[in-house]
Amino acid sequence: MRELAAAYAQNVPALDAHSLMLGLAGIELQFMPMGDRDGAYDPEHHVILINSKVKPERQRFTLAHEISHALLLGDDDLLSDIHDAFEGERLEQVIETLCNVGAAAILIPEALLADMVGRFGYTGRTLAELSKRADVSHSTALYALAEQTPTPTIYAVCAVAKQENEEEVMQNVLSVRVSGASAGVKYSLGVGTPIPSEHPVAAALETGFQMEGESFIPFKSGRKMPAYVVAYPLRSRAVTVSFALNDGGSKAGEAAE
Structure with missing residues (x-):
């Protein structure tokens, strides 16, 4: 196809x-x-x-x-x-x-996808660059990148939105807006999954700089799964993220090699 x-x-x-x-x-x-x-x-x-x-x-x-x-x-x-x-x-x-x-x-032309992966690996930044350069939504770029990612990886776009807390008070919460995974990944990130304040995704949004390193995937259940995270901030108060499930092996950006 x-x-x-x-x-x-x-x-x-x-x-x-x-x-x-x-x-x-x-x-x-x-x-x-x-x-x-x-x-x-x-x-x-x-x-x-x-x-x-x-x-x-x-x-x-x-x-x-x-x-x-x-x-x-x-x-x-x-x-x-x-x-x-x-x-x-x-x-x-x-x-x-x-x-x-x-x-x-x-x-998203194959040549553009290959160029972005060659520069930035299978990462959150590649997701952001694909969206910008192909003039498509982040969800479209996410789908294309995830479909061709050869290693177990979960991608997500996170943004600040109003959510109701346990006290039924509306507050701004950084959470997952859309997510997808490469072939064979049995885990998923549900829409609305909150991002903890100490997570690199939150740090990328706060500082405006890309954050990269060993961290975890925050699930709604409270479970934390180890992953190598690359979080890339966007101007629209959002962050594109890759969670590489490689058991502490190579970094997400090295997957392109």
Whole structure:
């Protein structure tokens, strides 16, 4: 799916909405209010629908996602393999995952991903740089980076938001906004997981400098899992983070080597 989507991206002149559609002959693009849905691909009527009410960066990712649906439906061999291996709800989940992979491959060129990994390793900073240079959301960059990270790593974007404490008082809390992991990692960081004040992620936000070193992953349960952390501060009072689960082995930035 990644190869299929990357090849498509190479054959369009640019990555704006109009240019992205040039590779799909006979398919129309329409923007309209869609309630809670971001978009849809209707192969019967040859149209891609995008929710006109969501943010532009979300529209762009959704368009790439729906283009991936069209590419998948047009590849009989890949589609047959998927239907042979999965069925029911699991089949739908796999198709959506593959279309996310396709969207990331369309919007983030392989050469750019390789360049950023070569400079900064599989780290929180790479996540931030990918988002900025490819002009995609942090969640899109996170997905692309996690999908190609060869070592056990959890990525997250953390930000300050209002949360209610045990006394039912609203307060500003640094917490996880979105997270994802490389293949084979069975742990996850739930949205809203608070970041302790003594953690390098909190220090990066407070100082405005990248923090890197042996630390831990803070889970909602209170459990702390050892990890090598690279926390990179953003101007928007947020931090991109990589948690490398390497049992004290090589640093996260060395994974690219």
